[in-house]
Amino acid sequence: MFPFWNNPCWMGEPMSRKAYQERKLRFLRWMRDDLETRLAGLNAAIETIERQINQDDDSPASV
Secondary structure, rough: OOOHHHOOOOOOOOHHHHHHHHHHHHHHHHHHHHHHHHHHHHHHHHHHHHHHHHHHHHHOOOO
């Protein structure tokens, strides 16, 4: 999935399996948190637009 984890070019020294797994876990948790934050923003924007549309439908038509 993320080939750069095993890339020896950027890793200065060999890493134990546990350290490798911990690094991967930290990265995946960071990715999840970032995606959750973005999703919350999108949900808020969608709710705002839906509320505005509903308010427009409820108000009398202006000419």
